[in-house]
Amino acid sequence: xxxxxxxxMLTGVILLASALLGTAPxxxxxxxxxxxxxxxxxxxxxxxxxxxxxxxxxxxxxxxAPPVIKPATRSCQVVxxxxxxxxxTPYRGTYTPPQGCGxxxxxxxxxxxxxxxxxxxxRLGYLxxxxxxxxxxxxxxxSPDGIExxxxxxxxxxxxxxxxxxxxxxxxxxVVDDTYTGVIDVKVTxxxxxxxxxxxxDRVLTLADGATLTTPRNSERIxxxxxxxxxxxxxxxxxxxxxxxxxxxxxxxxxxPYREVQIAIDGQLAGIATPFPHVWTGGWSNPFxxxxxxxxxxxxxxxxxxxxxxxxxxxxxxxxxxxEVSVVGVPEGRSGWSTPVNVLVWQDxxxxxxxxxxxxxxxxxxxxxxTYTPGAEHRVDAEGGHRLTVAGYVDTxxxxxxxxxxxxLAATFAHRWTDGETVDGLDATWRDxxxxxxxxxxxxxxxxxxxxxxMNGTTTLGAGDRLRTVLTLGDRADAVxxxxxxxxxxxxxDDTYTGxxxxxxxxxxxxxxxxxxxSERYRLHGSSGCHDRELTTVQGVLTxxxxxx
Numbered sequence: 001x002x003x004x005x006x007x008x009m010l011t012g013v014i015l016l017a018s019a020l021l022g023t024a025p026x027x028x029x030x031x032x033x034x035x036x037x038x039x040x041x042x043x044x045x046x047x048x049x050x051x052x053x054x055x056x057x058x059x060x061x062x063x064x065a066p067p068v069i070k071p072a073t074r075s076c077q078v079v080x081x082x083x084x085x086x087x088x089t090p091y092r093g094t095y096t097p098p099q100g101c102g103x104x105x106x107x108x109x110x111x112x113x114x115x116x117x118x119x120x121x122x123r124l125g126y127l128x129x130x131x132x133x134x135x136x137x138x139x140x141x142x143s144p145d146g147i148e149x150x151x152x153x154x155x156x157x158x159x160x161x162x163x164x165x166x167x168x169x170x171x172x173x174x175v176v177d178d179t180y181t182g183v184i185d186v187k188v189t190x191x192x193x194x195x196x197x198x199x200x201x202d203r204v205l206t207l208a209d210g211a212t213l214t215t216p217r218n219s220e221r222i223x224x225x226x227x228x229x230x231x232x233x234x235x236x237x238x239x240x241x242x243x244x245x246x247x248x249x250x251x252x253x254x255x256x257p258y259r260e261v262q263i264a265i266d267g268q269l270a271g272i273a274t275p276f277p278h279v280w281t282g283g284w285s286n287p288f289x290x291x292x293x294x295x296x297x298x299x300x301x302x303x304x305x306x307x308x309x310x311x312x313x314x315x316x317x318x319x320x321x322x323x324e325v326s327v328v329g330v331p332e333g334r335s336g337w338s339t340p341v342n343v344l345v346w347q348d349x350x351x352x353x354x355x356x357x358x359x360x361x362x363x364x365x366x367x368x369x370x371t372y373t374p375g376a377e378h379r380v381d382a383e384g385g386h387r388l389t390v391a392g393y394v395d396t397x398x399x400x401x402x403x404x405x406x407x408x409l410a411a412t413f414a415h416r417w418t419d420g421e422t423v424d425g426l427d428a429t430w431r432d433x434x435x436x437x438x439x440x441x442x443x444x445x446x447x448x449x450x451x452x453x454x455m456n457g458t459t460t461l462g463a464g465d466r467l468r469t470v471l472t473l474g475d476r477a478d479a480v481x482x483x484x485x486x487x488x489x490x491x492x493x494d495d496t497y498t499g500x501x502x503x504x505x506x507x508x509x510x511x512x513x514x515x516x517x518x519s520e521r522y523r524l525h526g527s528s529g530c531h532d533r534e535l536t537t538v539q540g541v542l543t544x545x546x547x548x549x
Contacts, residue, residue: 050541054503054514057145058540059292063299064522065495066531068109068152073195076101080110081127081170085184090171095129095162098192103163106195110135110153113187117146119509120182122281122290123172124231126340127188130166131206133340134158135188136227136301138280139172140294141287142182143540144509151299155190157344159200162190201344212320213343217353219312220396221346225303226325228261228275229338236336239329240277240428240455241415243380247372249417253331256370257413257428258384260328261339263306265314266321269363271306272388274409274432275327277455279473285459286469288501288516292537296475296495296520303342307436309403310392313356329368329384348396356394360404363388378417385410401440408433425458445488449479461505468502479526491526515539525549 076098083091097103110127112135120142127135134155140147155162172184201223207213215222230236235251242253263271280298281290290298308315315321325339348354365387373379391404410431417424432451437444457471475495481488501516521534529549536544 050538050543052515052539054288054291054512054516054539057143058147059537059542060147061140061149061292061294061299062535062542063294064520064533064535065300066522066524066533068107068154070109070191071106071193071195073106073193074101075191075193077189077191079187079189080129081168081186081188083170083186085123085125085172085174085186086176088171088173090169093168095166095168097163097165098190101192101194104197105156105159105192106198107154107193108156108159108162109191109193110155111189111191112137112151113148113189114139114150114184115146115148115186116140116142116182116184118142118144118181118183120174120176120180120184122287123174123184124229124280125170125172126227128169129158130161130164132158132161132204132342133227134161136229136303137172138278138294138298138301139184140281140299141291143291149299153300156198157200158204159198160202160204162192202347203345205343205345207323207341207343208320211322211324213315213323214318214320215312215315215343215345216347217316217318218348218351219316219345220309220348220354220394220401222308222312222315223344224263224271224306224308224323225342225344226261226263226273226306227301227303227338227340228273228325228327229278229301230259230275230327230336231278231280231338234334234336236330236334237280238283239336240413241424241426243415244370244372247374247378247380248419249378250421253329253334255329255331255368256380256382256384257415258329258368258370258382258411260384260386260409261304262326262328263308263341264322264324264326265308265311267324268361269388270308270311270390271405272363272386272407272409273304273306274411274430274451274453275304276302276475277428277430277453277473279455279471284457284469284471285467286499286501286503286516288503288514289469289471289499289518291540292542293497293499293518293520293535295473295497307403307405308343309394309438310358310361310390310405312354312394313392314358316354316356316394350397354394354396356392358390358392359402360389360391362390365408376418377423378419380413380415382413382415383411396440399440401438404435404437404439406435422461423458424460426455428455429453443484445481445483447479447481449477452476465505465507466502467505468500470500471498473497489527491524491528494521494523496521519544 279295368384370382389406393402414427430453437446454474477493499518503512503514519536
């Protein structure tokens with residue numbers, strides 16, 4: 001299908017080791033799902049008070065995710081960046097800490113306000129303060145009449161960086177010409193709230209020259225975060241659809257669709273994770289799916305986190321150590337992945353040097369198999385997985401503390417398509433289970449997290465060049481923390497997006513006769529409270545906004 005349709009492409013602003021790797025728009029990914037999810041008919045049902053099809057304007061983008069909770073305390077605000085993005089020239093400025101709110105805060109909230117009008121692809125962007133990536137995002141696609149949107153993020157964890165003056169760099173790579181007219185206009189602010197200071201990392205580090213890390217010698221906890229995104233104008237934007245070379249399809253990868261983000265220290269595997277299957281707002285060949293409600297995490301891209309505390313004793317020797325991030329499954333020489341790294345460090349203030357040792361590192365169970373079955377309906381069935389256990393101790397001022405981490409990954413893919421990709425479907429599930437046990441001071445604390453991501457949809461190009469996409473995306477996670485066997489905290493997340501949109505391709509914009517229904521329900525329940533919000537849109541009109549727990 002991509003051979004006939006290049007719509008709503010995402011220009012990936014790919015930063016890897018602080019270098020821009022890609023500057024061309026990427027193909028919009030085709031759709032996935034089982035046949036049963038496609039349904040019948042060309043026009044979804046609609047309430048009487050909405051138009052028969054999309055017009056030249058629609059509701060401003062919004063999500064059902066919970067807002068950042070702000071303390072009822074005095075606050076100070078700083079403008080971090082204010083720019084119009086027309087090309088691939090980064091905005092560069094200077095950040096200065098706020099005056100009048102101290103230098104230790106109860107919360108710090110980042111807010112991006114954006115607007116764009118005309119015609120434009122979706123774009124990927126980042127914001128760095130002092131070399132630390134504090135925000136990664138993608139943009140909505142505009143209506144001809146123009147849209148506005150906003151994103152908020154809790155960035156309190158970066159307080160160490162924000163206490164000093166630093167250079168700022170921001171980029172949302174864009175192309176403006178006679179066809180793509182949308183200039184992306186954004187303003188980013190930080191709001192600092194006074195009150196009891198939050199418990200935050202003592203240091204926030206980046207990799208020197210993009211490759212080495214030297215930690216303070218009294219580090220007692222170390223966490224790496226990697227903003228891993230596949231994009232940038234090629235097949236890695238929709239890596240979950242790649243197939244072996246012998247299959248007749250637009251995107252190939254010798255090992256198929258399985259991807260895994262790994263972090264290594266001095267050449268030794270230190271952490272594994274499943275990348276989140278982002279779908280940007282031009283994805284699945286159908287921008288009408290995303291004009292109002294984006295896919296999960298599209299506007300606030302969350303980093304993959306690795307607890308590197310078992311390696312603290314090694315990293316605390318005062319010497320630089322090589323830290324490398326790689327993505328398993330990417331064909332050699334293919335670009336498209338961005339993996340910037342921040343390292344969060346908690347220090348032992350009562351000890352100058354914290355020694356320790358890695359006592360266990362077991363990797364096993366790696367699988368990555370792909371089977372192609374030709375026919376009138378081509379089939380690729382794939383599965384992959386991996387397991388890693390690491391353990392190590394640190395001798396702190398409050399005694400020996402042992403951290404043990406086990407992470408288990410598993411993914412399955414069922415990809416079906418016809419010749420010419422006029423029907424293209426995927427049913428995929430990813431699981432990322434992690435158990436972290438911290439044993440010290442006579443007690444053991446264990447946190448178990450079970451993450452599940454799902455993608456199920458189909459794109460069909462039918463009579464009259466009518467393209468229909470039916471898609472469901474899921475982002476789910478369960479987490480439980482126990483201390484000495486007693487539960488102390490728990491949470492359950494279920495963020496589900498569904499969409500069904502149809503339009504005519506290969507015609508001017510005013511002849512597409514697009515229709516579509518989209519919805520999102522975001523449920524987060526746990527020991528800290530609950531949030532339950534559901535949104536529904538029809539032809540770009542918000543028809544339901546319901547909240548309740």
